[in-house]
Amino acid sequence: MQRFILSIFLCFVAISWFLNCSALAEVITCSGLVPMKYRNDKISITDFGGVGDGQTLNTKAFQEAIYRIEHLRRRGGTLLYIPPGVYLTESFNLTSHMTLYLAEGAVIKATQDTRNWTLIAPLPSYGRGRERPGGRYMSFIHGDGLRDVIITGENGTIDGQGDVWWNMWRQGTLQFTRPNLIEFMNSNSIIISNVIFKNSPFWNIHPVYCSNVVIRNVTILAPPDSPNTDGIDPDSSSHVCIEDSYISTGDDLVAVKSGWDEYGIAYGRPSNDITIRRITGSSPFAGIAVGSEASGGVENVLAEHINLFNTGVGIHLKTNIGRGGVIQNITVSDVYMENVRKGIKIAGDVGDHPDNEFNPDALPIVKGVTIKNVWGETIQQPGSIRGLRDSPFTGICLSNIHLHGVAGPRTAPWTCSDVSGAALQVSPSPCSELTSTHNTGACSIPL
Numbered sequence: 001m002q003r004f005i006l007s008i009f010l011c012f013v014a015i016s017w018f019l020n021c022s023a024l025a026e027v028i029t030c031s032g033l034v035p036m037k038y039r040n041d042k043i044s045i046t047d048f049g050g051v052g053d054g055q056t057l058n059t060k061a062f063q064e065a066i067y068r069i070e071h072l073r074r075r076g077g078t079l080l081y082i083p084p085g086v087y088l089t090e091s092f093n094l095t096s097h098m099t100l101y102l103a104e105g106a107v108i109k110a111t112q113d114t115r116n117w118t119l120i121a122p123l124p125s126y127g128r129g130r131e132r133p134g135g136r137y138m139s140f141i142h143g144d145g146l147r148d149v150i151i152t153g154e155n156g157t158i159d160g161q162g163d164v165w166w167n168m169w170r171q172g173t174l175q176f177t178r179p180n181l182i183e184f185m186n187s188n189s190i191i192i193s194n195v196i197f198k199n200s201p202f203w204n205i206h207p208v209y210c211s212n213v214v215i216r217n218v219t220i221l222a223p224p225d226s227p228n229t230d231g232i233d234p235d236s237s238s239h240v241c242i243e244d245s246y247i248s249t250g251d252d253l254v255a256v257k258s259g260w261d262e263y264g265i266a267y268g269r270p271s272n273d274i275t276i277r278r279i280t281g282s283s284p285f286a287g288i289a290v291g292s293e294a295s296g297g298v299e300n301v302l303a304e305h306i307n308l309f310n311t312g313v314g315i316h317l318k319t320n321i322g323r324g325g326v327i328q329n330i331t332v333s334d335v336y337m338e339n340v341r342k343g344i345k346i347a348g349d350v351g352d353h354p355d356n357e358f359n360p361d362a363l364p365i366v367k368g369v370t371i372k373n374v375w376g377e378t379i380q381q382p383g384s385i386r387g388l389r390d391s392p393f394t395g396i397c398l399s400n401i402h403l404h405g406v407a408g409p410r411t412a413p414w415t416c417s418d419v420s421g422a423a424l425q426v427s428p429s430p431c432s433e434l435t436s437t438h439n440t441g442a443c444s445i446p447l
Ligand SMILES: *[C@@H]1O[C@H](CO)[C@@H](O)[C@H](O)[C@H]1NC(C)=O
Pocket: 063, 092, 093, 118, 119, 120, 138, 142, 144
């Protein structure tokens, strides 16, 4: 009997060991949010007169190919194949149930003739263009009200040739807000994978009022001095999965947003359930950011396994008076950073206003932020957490954070104000606001 029980026990141990191991071997991913779809109906841009010589303008070819997909409505959707070559084009609209497939060596290149770029209405949650009043230029590749769209391939390139736009910004000659490289509005079931994005005029990938979006295995590149070339900005969107990507741009690598001041408050659409995982890159601004436009609220964000090099601020939660909105349940873990100006920053005084109509009583709320397992080398300042006097940041939990300074005996200290929470195993030791409030129940530290 005893032997029988022993063998049952051993068997149980063996099975749980096996299950554990297979769980470990499996890569954790959120990409199942939108299953990859294979399409039987395939067309090539060359069937529509597309010429990949880098000179010919292919706007008509893209429009006609996509018109064909939209109106023939083949069962299971249609794949539009872009063969190797450089396809110059003006901006164009996608349609539902399509895959834009870039072969290895395929480049879709934006024209640098900015004169006839389509203008579209401002986003209701911004009330105006983000950088200029009035409308805004349509994104280079655009989708509004779509579902079931895939942009993928074999590491082909979407090149925004943004330097003409950056120069207009620098010279102050921009009439309207610059175009994003890719924008999806009011859309769902979107996959963007295995593509290189280069030199966006403005933000690179902007899903706004969307749900179920997977952005995976992409490379996003823009020079460090290119203005506002954010990598991926989920904006008033839910269920977004961003994984396995390299991003090196002139602004925040990933910034979760939800509208701007009184317009964002009135529109009231949050960003929630956002996963950001296995991202590597560098930026003169933030690695992982929330805000500063967060007026619709941002909640349930998980960012993990992040590697940052030569970056301004590693983790940056930013908002402002007049923004309103609740930023809550944000978890950032397993971050390695090297050569970073400031490791962690949570601030209530960042970002500008759309106009003077913003409500100074619309105070943002920041609560329930967990940052854990962070290792940094050559960090100029470990961090600062500054809440608002009339809206202190609460439940800010730091644990197992080691941010090593630049060489020398002097390490810049943490600075804090109007914040409560807890800190465990944080070096250099954080400010007294976080260390003195233990066991308040405000914050249980998961180790
Ligand atoms: C593309 O979509 C935008 C906004 O939805 C619209 O203003 C524009 O006319 C469309 N362009 C074409 C060529 O259909």
